[in-house]
Amino acid sequence: MTRFEKGLNLRNSIVPAAKAPWHYQTPAVVAAMIGATSVTLSVAQPSLTVAWTVKTALSVIAGIFFLIVGLSLILNYSKKLISSQTKISLKFLIYIAANIFWIAPHYFLVNVFFPDPTIDFSRAALRIFTALLLFQIISTVVANRLNEELTAKEELVKELVKQRSLIIESEEETRELVSKYLHNTLQSGLVVINHQLLEAMKSVPPATRSRFQSIVDELELMRRIEIRDASRALSPNLDVLTFDSLLTPLLDVYRNTVKINIRANGVEYSRLKSIGLALYRITEQVTLNAAVHGAAKNIEIELIQTNKQSLTLVITNDGAPLNSSALNKGTGTAIIDTWVANLHGSWELSLNDRGLTEFRAKLDF
Amino acid sequence: MKKTRVIYVEDDPTLLSIVSKLLRNQPELEIVSVGNSADALAKIDSQVFHAALLDISLGQSSISGIELAHQIRSRNSDIGIVFFSQYASSAKPTDQGDYYMGWSTIAKTAELDGKYISRVLVDSALGKSHNVKAEEASPSSAEYFRQLNPRQIKLMSLLCQGYDTGKTSQELGLAPITVRAELTKIYKILVPDPEPGTDLRTTAVLRYLRSNPDLGWFGDD
Numbered sequence: 001m002t003r004f005e006k007g008l009n010l011r012n013s014i015v016p017a018a019k020a021p022w023h024y025q026t027p028a029v030v031a032a033m034i035g036a037t038s039v040t041l042s043v044a045q046p047s048l049t050v051a052w053t054v055k056t057a058l059s060v061i062a063g064i065f066f067l068i069v070g071l072s073l074i075l076n077y078s079k080k081l082i083s084s085q086t087k088i089s090l091k092f093l094i095y096i097a098a099n100i101f102w103i104a105p106h107y108f109l110v111n112v113f114f115p116d117p118t119i120d121f122s123r124a125a126l127r128i129f130t131a132l133l134l135f136q137i138i139s140t141v142v143a144n145r146l147n148e149e150l151t152a153k154e155e156l157v158k159e160l161v162k163q164r165s166l167i168i169e170s171e172e173e174t175r176e177l178v179s180k181y182l183h184n185t186l187q188s189g190l191v192v193i194n195h196q197l198l199e200a201m202k203s204v205p206p207a208t209r210s211r212f213q214s215i216v217d218e219l220e221l222m223r224r225i226e227i228r229d230a231s232r233a234l235s236p237n238l239d240v241l242t243f244d245s246l247l248t249p250l251l252d253v254y255r256n257t258v259k260i261n262i263r264a265n266g267v268e269y270s271r272l273k274s275i276g277l278a279l280y281r282i283t284e285q286v287t288l289n290a291a292v293h294g295a296a297k298n299i300e301i302e303l304i305q306t307n308k309q310s311l312t313l314v315i316t317n318d319g320a321p322l323n324s325s326a327l328n329k330g331t332g333t334a335i336i337d338t339w340v341a342n343l344h345g346s347w348e349l350s351l352n353d354r355g356l357t358e359f360r361a362k363l364d365f
Numbered sequence: 366m367k368k369t370r371v372i373y374v375e376d377d378p379t380l381l382s383i384v385s386k387l388l389r390n391q392p393e394l395e396i397v398s399v400g401n402s403a404d405a406l407a408k409i410d411s412q413v414f415h416a417a418l419l420d421i422s423l424g425q426s427s428i429s430g431i432e433l434a435h436q437i438r439s440r441n442s443d444i445g446i447v448f449f450s451q452y453a454s455s456a457k458p459t460d461q462g463d464y465y466m467g468w469s470t471i472a473k474t475a476e477l478d479g480k481y482i483s484r485v486l487v488d489s490a491l492g493k494s495h496n497v498k499a500e501e502a503s504p505s506s507a508e509y510f511r512q513l514n515p516r517q518i519k520l521m522s523l524l525c526q527g528y529d530t531g532k533t534s535q536e537l538g539l540a541p542i543t544v545r546a547e548l549t550k551i552y553k554i555l556v557p558d559p560e561p562g563t564d565l566r567t568t569a570v571l572r573y574l575r576s577n578p579d580l581g582w583f584g585d586d
C-alpha cells in the first residue's frame with residue numbers, strides 16, 4: 001500500500017538527525033566497531049593470533065565504551081560552557097581539552113579491566129585509541145555544528161509555521177468580516193429597501209409597476225443568491241445544526257461535477273462548532289484537490305467521533321490514483337497542514353483497500 | 366380568541382421595526398421584540414411565550430439564533446421555534462424527532478408576508494413545522510451572456526443605452542420586425558423563467574448589464 005505521511009515535513013526531516021545515540025542500531029554499530037578494530041589490530045600486530053586479535057578488539061571496544069560514557073559525562077558538564085561560546089575555534093579547543101582529560105583514566109580502565117595479552121598491546125591500543133579519539137573529537141565538533149544548524153532550521157520552521165498560521169487566521173478574520181457585512185448589513189439593507197419599493201409600487205400605474213417589479217425581482221435575485229453565494233464563498237456559515245449543513249456550500253460548488261456523500265452518524269455538531277471552520281477548510285481543500293486535480297466523480301466524506309475530544313475525518317475519492325505528484329506541496333496542503341496543526345492533529349494520504357485515494361485526519365478539539 | 370405570544374429577535378433595527386409593525390397588525394399575534402440574545406433570554410425567563418421568531422445571525426454581541434433556540438427550548442420545551450433568516454435552511458433539522466416538533470424555517474424576502482409568517486408562528490406554537498425549500502443554485506450570468514450571438518449583443522447594448530425598437534432598427538439597418546424577433550429570442554435566453562407580470566425588457570437589460578457591464582453602457586466606446 002502506498003502511504004505518504006504528511007504534516008510538518010521539513011521539521012520531520014530534521015528531527016531524526018538529532019536523535020540520541022541510543023536510538024541507533026547499537027548491536028550493528030558495536031559489531032562493525034569490533035570488526036574494524038580486529039582488522040586494524042591484525043594489520044598493526046601481525047604476531048597476534050586470530051583469537052587474541054578478537055579478544056583484544058573486544059577489550060578495545062569496551063575501552064571505547066567507557067571512553068564514550070566518560071566523554072559524554074564531561075561533555076554534558078561542559079555543555080553550557082561550549083554552547084556559550086560563539087567562536088568555533090574556542091569550542092574545538094574545549095572539545096580537545098575534554099578528550100585529553102579523559103585519555104588517562106580511559107587508558108587506566110582498559111589496562112585494569114582488560115589485562116594486556118602481549119607486550120605490544122599497550123602501544124597498539126594506544127595508537128587505536130588515539131586515532132579513534134581524534135575521529136571522535138572531529139565528529140563531535142562536526143555533529144555539534146550540524147546540530148546547531150538543525151536547531152536553527154527547526155526554529156525557522158517553527159517560526160514559518162507560526163507565521164503561516166497567523167496569516168491564515170488574519171485572512172479568515174478579513175473574510176469573516178466581509179462575509180458578515182455582505183450577509184448582515186447588505187442583505188438586510190436590501191430586504192428593507194426592496195420591501196419599501198414594493199410598498200411604494202402599490203400607488204403607481206400598472207405599466208410602471210411592472211417595470212419596478214422587474215427591478216425588485218432582480219435585486220432580490222442578487223440578494224438571495226449572488227450575495228449569499230459570495231458571502232458563503234468568503235466564510236462558511238458555522239451556525240448550523242448538522243455537519244451536513246456546514247458543508248452545504250461545498251455541495252453547491254460541485255453539484256454539477258462531483259457526487260458528494262456525507263456521513264456523520266452519531267456526531268453532535270453543536271459540540272464541534274468551535275472547530276467547524278477548521279473542518280470546513282480542510283474538507284474544502286481535500287475536495288478541491290480530488291475534484292480538480294484528481295478529476296474525481298465520487299467523493300465520500302465521513303466524520304467519526306473517536307472519543308470525547310477527538311475526531312477522524314476520512315475523505316475518499318475515485319479520482320486519479322495517488323502517485324508521487326500528489327505529494328507536491330502547494331497552497332492546499334499548506335492550508336491543511338496549518339488547520340490540522342492548530343488542532344494538534346495529523347493527516348495522511350493513502351490508497352485504501354478499494355484502490356481509492358483516502359485522506360485521513362485525526363483531530364483533537 | 367387566545368393570542369399567540371411571540372418573541373421576535375432581530376439585530377437589524379430597521380428590519381426589527383418593520384417586521385414587528387407587520388406582525389402587530391396580525392390579530393392572532395402578540396409581539397415582543399428584542400435586538401439581542403441576552404434580552405431575549407431575560408424576557409423568556411420572566412414571561413410566557415408560545416413561539417419565538419429568530420434571526421440566525423444576531424451580531425457579535427449575541428449567541429447565534431440556533432444556539433438561542435436551544436437555550437429557549439431548554440427553558441420551555443413546548444415553545445415553537447421559527448427561524449427567519451437568509452440562512453434559514455441551515456437551521457432546518459434532518460432529524461424529525463420530538464425535539465424538532467414546532468421547529469420551522471422561513472427565508473427572508475422583500476415580500477415580508479405578514480399573514481404567512483403569522484401562520485407559521487401559530488402552527489409552530491401548536492407543534493407543527495414549516496420549512497423552506499432547498500436553496501436555489503446560483504444562475505450564471507456569464508452563461509446567459511455566452512448564448513447571445515454578436516448581433517444580439519449589439520442589439521442589447523443599444524437597448525441598454527435607452528434605444529427603442531425603432532431607433533434600434535435604424536441603427537442596425539434592420540427591419541423593426543426583425544428586431545422584435547431578435548428581442549423575443551434574447552428574452553428567452555436572458556429571462557428563461559419569467560414570473561407573471563415581469564417586464565421582460567427591463568429584466569433582460571438588468572441581466573445583460575450584470576453579465577457584462579462594459580458592453581452595456583460603454584459598448585461602443
